[in-house]
Amino acid sequence: MTTYIIRRLLLVPLLLFGVTILIFGMLQFLTPAERASLYIRDIPKNERQLEIIIKHYNLNDPVYVQYWNWMVGKADPITGEIHGGILRGDFGYSRTGSEPVMDMIKHRFPATLELALLSVLPIIAVGIWLGVAAAVNHNKFIDQLIRVLSIIAASFPVFVFGLLLIMIFYAKLNWFPTGRYSQWVLEEIVSKQFATPTGFMTIDAIKAGRWDILLDTIRHLVLPVLVLSYISWATFVRVTRSSMLEALGQDYILTAREKGLSENQVVRKHALPNAMIPVTTMAGFTVVGLLGGVVITETIFNYPGIGSAAASAATQLDVVTVMGFALFNGFILIAANLIVDVLYGVIDPRVQLS
């Protein structure tokens, strides 16, 4: 087990290197002039400036030199101060965010993570539960109901569902507003009356015992969580159901019944551990899907996370910010895959040997 984990860990630096190459490579599709022009307004009048920027940022250097500078930073010839450098945690300055990309991630990621975690945990818990319930009651009413609901959910477009929810629960009923907090909460945060050390509104509110703020946070989270998770729910239920059905049809289930185990024990002790193998893979994909999903969800609900920032950066051709976010996303994907791989080794003993 340990050697298996170590082997997986050894792969991580390689993968990270690959991600940086990939993202840096994409930037090379733009000519130096095109890249420099992103920083200048009214180019015909300021052609001289274009050259200065190209020279200042060494955009005409060979690709590997530029990659090196991007990775470890470059000393300013006059002050000797080192600028940039992914490895130093400097992802560059975000034009659309008006702050360094790293700071932007630090400010916005907790909001996205809060949204993603609150989506992913119910997806896994309820998804598995519903999938098992459907499989155990195969072809009975409850199974048919779960199947029909999950097919409807899986085929319902996110933006339609999101707008529908806003129309009903925000515009009409005003139960669940958009954004992340109400004006009065924002004022308390700005005026430092309410501190947010973790960046997770729910946790900070509970820690401070501010139930009114917790309630406000939850009201703002309900719709984004619903919209972000319903498609994953549907897929999760279906994968769990089918892998559970497959497991229940295996010979070892007959053995388990033959031993005198109750149906409940058979499902819990023998079928579920086997059914969890494909579900774990699915969980990895779900996390990946959520990271993409936050872009749409956050944009629809005007929720201040990574996704909405990435969307506006992309529309305004803020290449530095987009690259920073892409890189960050890549890191998270690698981490998610690592977790799934390790879990794989835990639940399926056959994996470790191969």
Add this chain to the structure above:
Amino acid sequence: MDKLLSVNDLRTHFYTREGVVHAVNGISFDLEAGETLGIVGESGCGKSVSMLSLLRLIPQPPGKILSGSANFNDIDLLSTSEDELRKIRGAKISMVFQDPMTYFNPVLKVGKQVMEPYLLHNDVSEKEAEERMFEMFAEVGISNPKGCAEDYPHQYSGGMRQRAMIAMALMCSPEILIADEPTTALDVTIQAQIIDMVRKLRDDFDMSIIWITHDLGIIANLAQRVIVMYAGYIIEEAYVKDLYKKPLHPYTIGLLNSLPRLDMKEKEKLNTIEGIPPVMYKETNLCPFAPRCQFAIDKCLNENPPLERFDNKRSVACWVDVETGKERK
């Protein structure tokens, strides 16, 4: 001898898209204490289904046990409550299956699976169950029991897995062991080892065995009495010696003739029974074997022969006296 298990008119059908498969069609037999009973027949003749029906282990739906009773210690296995039956499964009657690879759970340690029935049916600690398991492992000839208990099924060899499966079935010292072709997936030398071992265990544990197989050679080695099944019917039942000396049913004769023999010439072809066994979609009003039978007479195509008792010790379901080739009087 005492009747340990008495099965009467067991009838199991499967309701499939293609039609109702009449898998077991009213079979009756007894199992005596300490006896080894062989059940022989081709694939699909209903031998496994009838045994699984006894413990109500056939999937329902599509399977359904339509009628019958199976008395075991004054309990009717087929009508007793699910809770009552669960106390018998794995404790008083346990089963060993054909393919130990697929019948072990691949993601659980073998030791855990072997201990499971003992922990379930007895009020014992994990430690006691483990001791019992090591005892059983020694009985079935698994060396290095500690290491093996921690291994997963895929780390075992085929023979080892079957030994572990037998150890698992014997954990609770069952009164009846049902072995469903346990040696079919093994090569011949391992097969012989396992059969020797089972014979020894039968005497040590004082249990009755129902051994399902399509290999009449194994039966001769192991069983006292044989039941031959065809198309969901018992067509012949006899003591092993009588059956080998003088088979009464044409199908049994065919089976015995198709056994490979040591005195066969080189390149001599094995005898076969022409045709394939029928899939029974409806009640038959002819002898199910008649289409393949070289002794068939007109009556065979009009009426299904009942299982009739002879000399008070054997039974056969056939209209024809195979010695004369004429209808039996």
